[in-house]
Amino acid sequence: MIESILVEGLIYGIMALGVFITFRVLDFPDLTVDGSFPLGAALMVQGLLLGMNGWLALLIAFIGGMLAGIVTALIHNHLKVPNLLAGILTMTMLYSINIRILGNRANVPIIDQKTLLSDVSSRFSGVIPDEYILLVFFVIVALGIKLLVDLFFHTDLGMTIGAMGNNEQMVISQGINPKTLKTIGLGLSNGLVAVSGAFAAQYLGFADVGLGQGIIISGLASVMIGEFLIRKSNRIGVLTLCAVAGSILFHAVMYVGRYYGYVIKMTPNDLSLIKGLLIIILLVLTQSRKLNMAAIKAMVQK
Amino acid sequence: MIAIKNVSVIFNQGTVNENQALRDINLNIKEGDFITIIGSNGAGKSTLFNLIAGTITPVVGSIHASGRTITREPEYKRAQYIGRIFQNPLLGTASNMSLEDNMMITYRKGFKWLKRSLNNKMREYFRSELVQLKMGLEHRMKENLVMFSGGQRQALTLLMMVLSKPSLILLDEHTAALDPKNAEIVLELTDKFIREYKLTSMMITHNMSHAIEYGNRLLMMDQGEIIFDVSGDAKKELTVEKLIEKFHELRHRGFENDRALLSE
Numbered sequence: 001m002i003e004s005i006l007v008e009g010l011i012y013g014i015m016a017l018g019v020f021i022t023f024r025v026l027d028f029p030d031l032t033v034d035g036s037f038p039l040g041a042a043l044m045v046q047g048l049l050l051g052m053n054g055w056l057a058l059l060i061a062f063i064g065g066m067l068a069g070i071v072t073a074l075i076h077n078h079l080k081v082p083n084l085l086a087g088i089l090t091m092t093m094l095y096s097i098n099i100r101i102l103g104n105r106a107n108v109p110i111i112d113q114k115t116l117l118s119d120v121s122s123r124f125s126g127v128i129p130d131e132y133i134l135l136v137f138f139v140i141v142a143l144g145i146k147l148l149v150d151l152f153f154h155t156d157l158g159m160t161i162g163a164m165g166n167n168e169q170m171v172i173s174q175g176i177n178p179k180t181l182k183t184i185g186l187g188l189s190n191g192l193v194a195v196s197g198a199f200a201a202q203y204l205g206f207a208d209v210g211l212g213q214g215i216i217i218s219g220l221a222s223v224m225i226g227e228f229l230i231r232k233s234n235r236i237g238v239l240t241l242c243a244v245a246g247s248i249l250f251h252a253v254m255y256v257g258r259y260y261g262y263v264i265k266m267t268p269n270d271l272s273l274i275k276g277l278l279i280i281i282l283l284v285l286t287q288s289r290k291l292n293m294a295a296i297k298a299m300v301q302k
Numbered sequence: 303m304i305a306i307k308n309v310s311v312i313f314n315q316g317t318v319n320e321n322q323a324l325r326d327i328n329l330n331i332k333e334g335d336f337i338t339i340i341g342s343n344g345a346g347k348s349t350l351f352n353l354i355a356g357t358i359t360p361v362v363g364s365i366h367a368s369g370r371t372i373t374r375e376p377e378y379k380r381a382q383y384i385g386r387i388f389q390n391p392l393l394g395t396a397s398n399m400s401l402e403d404n405m406m407i408t409y410r411k412g413f414k415w416l417k418r419s420l421n422n423k424m425r426e427y428f429r430s431e432l433v434q435l436k437m438g439l440e441h442r443m444k445e446n447l448v449m450f451s452g453g454q455r456q457a458l459t460l461l462m463m464v465l466s467k468p469s470l471i472l473l474d475e476h477t478a479a480l481d482p483k484n485a486e487i488v489l490e491l492t493d494k495f496i497r498e499y500k501l502t503s504m505m506i507t508h509n510m511s512h513a514i515e516y517g518n519r520l521l522m523m524d525q526g527e528i529i530f531d532v533s534g535d536a537k538k539e540l541t542v543e544k545l546i547e548k549f550h551e552l553r554h555r556g557f558e559n560d561r562a563l564l565s566e
Contacts, residue, residue, distance in 0.1 A: 156415060156417055157413075159399070163404070173385070173386060177378045
């Protein structure tokens with residue numbers, strides 16, 4: 001039970017990293033995620049079915065996700081469409097595209113197919129206890145991606161993107177086109193989301209166009225739970241770690257809801273409601289914590 | 303160096319809210335000029351800056367920089383050679399980043415690549431430049447800018463802009479949001495930098511005595527027009543009273559809120 005929560009949390013943690021980049025670093029609420037997640041899954045599954053190397057299929061999924069993000073950025077930048085609407089447009093179009101990629105089917109199973117995960121499992125079976133192989137693999141993958149994201153935001157380009165989310169005028173004043181930075185940021189974010197989708201499809205054993213429905217809420221909840229773990233930090237390494245940790249916690253809550261929810265007569269259909277309520281509760285808690293902090297500050301200053 | 307020819311700016315053209323912000327402006331900014339600009343609210347001072355910086359494009363007329371027409375060049379491209387400081391001290395720096403990161407971002411203009419330029423050599427250079435501000439910021443390089451006061455942030459923005467060596471700097475009431483003491487410090491630093499680096503600059507101010515004290519040229523604006531342009535010795539002889547009198551003479555009415563303008 002614990003392993004599967006951790007594995008799920010880590011897989012979706014990659015998606016949470018993507019959501020963190022758009023919502024927190026870029027300050028761009030990007031809903032493309034609901035489409036780029038199943039896009040990654042579809043590209044991965046179709047790649048495997050075509051007999052492609054697993055890592056190559058994963059790379060294609062990443063590039064596909066990036067392109068989806070870039071489309072949203074282009075719609076927003078050049079047609080002056082508000083960011084939320086731009087994301088919804090791309091997401092809606094991706095629904096049809098994903099069905100096309102899956103060969104006009106809504107669901108494609110890969111139960112007997114060789115995947116990256118089955119490769120890893122067979123290669124390391126005997127070295128590591130079977131039930132922990134995937135866990136170790138995903139710890140390495142998720143932390144590796146987290147470190148790459150950290151590294152990116154320490155470069156000059158990454159720092160400038162960070163500054164733009166905070167102060168767009170500052171970036172313009174530096175002679176940089178903020179549209180370019182938004183395009184790069186959205187591309188990177190959705191690339192990560194698609195990679196997450198690609199791993200999710202292999203873990204679940206199928207790709208489904210509905211896989212991304214409401215996934216943005218899971219990502220956002222993960223990021224918010226993560227933020228709740230720390231009081232305040234501007235260290236990118238801490239923030240990305242919290243996003244991944246938040247995803248694990250979020251999936252633990254969902255796991256409990258799914259398997260023990262029957263105690264309070266809850267069905268899996270209620271999970272969406274629970275996710276939404278969870279976000280609302282987190283918002284309330286964050287607000288009250290901010291107020292408390294302000295009150296304490298005022299007390300100290302007196 | 304920068305020339306504005308027959309420029310008019312009209313907001314909300316064709317609606318009941320139509321507002322002619324600039325009327326047929328002609329202005330030639332020469333290299334080395336330090337121009338101070340005064341005028342009441344709505345005179346078009348900030349619109350003039352927005353026009354030069356590229357935030358807005360004129361309805362008619364053209365703008366030229368060193369012989370090149372830049373009327374339609376976007377703001378971010380002009381920012382490569384035009385530096386601007388706003389009234390709001392938060393607009394020049396990123397609050398959620400450290401001082402050294404902010405300096406790294408503002409150190410060089412233009413697009414940045416996947417390179418990590420912040421190293422100990424850079425830090426040492428930043429530290430040595432920060433000493434000039436005499437604010438002790440050189441010991442706080444790793445701190446977030448949220449922890450800094452408006453005056454410190456504005457001084458930092460000024461320093462970083464100067465280091466990028468722009469051909470023209472626009473100061474849009476950059477001390478108006480600061481407390482009197484900090485405003486004085488930032489203004490003195492501004493004057494010092496402009497002299498030291500021989501910067502061509504324009505400064506909007508609501509303080510007439512500052513407008514007279516600083517710079518070699520003064521523009522008075524009213525209702526979208528430059529009504530008075532004085533430089534050299536004629537400017538040196540100006541006093542606040544003479545300026546107000548000049549306004550009466552030119553416009554046959556009182557300087558609307560001259561009391562506010564005279565207040566320190």
